[in-house]
Amino acid sequence: MREANAIAGNLARDLRSTRRRRHLNQTQLGDKVGVSQAEISALEAGAGAKTSIETWVAIGIALDRPVAIGFSRDVVEPLQDAGHLAAQELVIRLAAAGGWQASFEVPSNPADPRHATDILLTKAASTTVLVEVWNRVDDLGAGVRSSDRKLAEGRGRAAGPVASCWVLVDTAANREIVRRYPAVLRSRFSGSSAAWVRSLTIASEPPFTAGIVWADLKSARLRAVKLAV
Numbered sequence: 001m002r003e004a005n006a007i008a009g010n011l012a013r014d015l016r017s018t019r020r021r022r023h024l025n026q027t028q029l030g031d032k033v034g035v036s037q038a039e040i041s042a043l044e045a046g047a048g049a050k051t052s053i054e055t056w057v058a059i060g061i062a063l064d065r066p067v068a069i070g071f072s073r074d075v076v077e078p079l080q081d082a083g084h085l086a087a088q089e090l091v092i093r094l095a096a097a098g099g100w101q102a103s104f105e106v107p108s109n110p111a112d113p114r115h116a117t118d119i120l121l122t123k124a125a126s127t128t129v130l131v132e133v134w135n136r137v138d139d140l141g142a143g144v145r146s147s148d149r150k151l152a153e154g155r156g157r158a159a160g161p162v163a164s165c166w167v168l169v170d171t172a173a174n175r176e177i178v179r180r181y182p183a184v185l186r187s188r189f190s191g192s193s194a195a196w197v198r199s200l201t202i203a204s205e206p207p208f209t210a211g212i213v214w215a216d217l218k219s220a221r222l223r224a225v226k227l228a229v
Contacts, residue, residue: 004049011056012046018063019044032062087133087169087215088118091200094222095121099203100129108150117150121200126160129199129206133167133215137177144188147210165196166212168225182227185212193224 019029019040026040033040035055043051043059053069060067092102106120108130119131132147147164154162166189168174178185191211199206200213200222214223 001049005046008043008048008051009046011048012044014065015040015059015063016044018065022063024063029059029062033058083135083169084118084133086217087135087167090215090217090220091119091131091133091167091222094201095119095131095203098201099123100200108153115146115150117154123203126158127206128154128158128160128162130154130162130164131167131200132164133169134174135169136171136173137168140177140181140184151210161208163191163206163208164210165191165200165206166210167200167215167222168212170214170216170218170223178225178227182229185225186227193226197222197224 019026024032026044027037030037030040033055042048048056053067056067088104092104095102100121100123103120103122105116105118107116109115117130118133121129121131130147130150132143132150134143137143143166147166151162151164168178189210189212191207191209193211193213195204195207196211196213198204212225214225216223
């Protein structure tokens with residue numbers, strides 16, 4: 001009601017000032033709208049919070065100032081990368097609960113921050129895992145080349161072993177890619193998917209050969225990818 005009364009107060013000020021500019025008294029305006037002078041007086045006093053939208057629209061038309069009603073800008077606007085962030089959030093949360101230290105959007109080469117790894121996982125034994133999250137794999141070859149470059153850069157700087165894993169969001173598009181190209185994926189991601197799920201969730205030693213896992217956002221868990229033979 002406080003918000004409604006504040007809006008009614010703003011409308012009241014506009015109503016009063018516009019009516020006077022139009023050289024209309026309250027009775028004349030009431031006659032145009034079909035309400036009494038007393039009701040116009042009450043509206044100008046700020047008592048219009050419960051007045052119907054129809055009445056306010058009629059007043060706007062009578063004053064040649066049509067009423068515009070709409071919601072204000074969303075105070076929590078969706079982020080452009082909300083879908084990708086949801087998958088990253090899931091992986092980071094599960095990995096952190098399992099004992100990994102997780103970093104978000106880490107440049108693979110500090111000298112060229114345009115290219116970043118979605119999630120960088122580290123633990124005390126100096127093991128590093130580069131995790132790439134894919135809402136949709138649009139160019140498999142380009143994605144693999146990008147991961148190889150980041151992996152080479154990571155191994156060039158890290159003191160310990162570095163491994164790489166792809167996390168595919170469980171979508172119809174990604175499932176179709178897995179269904180169509182099992183031999184291609186198996187040749188490139190030979191690491192055990194089940195072992196990668198264990199590694200990402202309980203911080204066990206990763207396979208150190210690249211792997212892929214599913215991110216099931218609905219159930220909030222990671223699942224092994226089963227490639228057809």
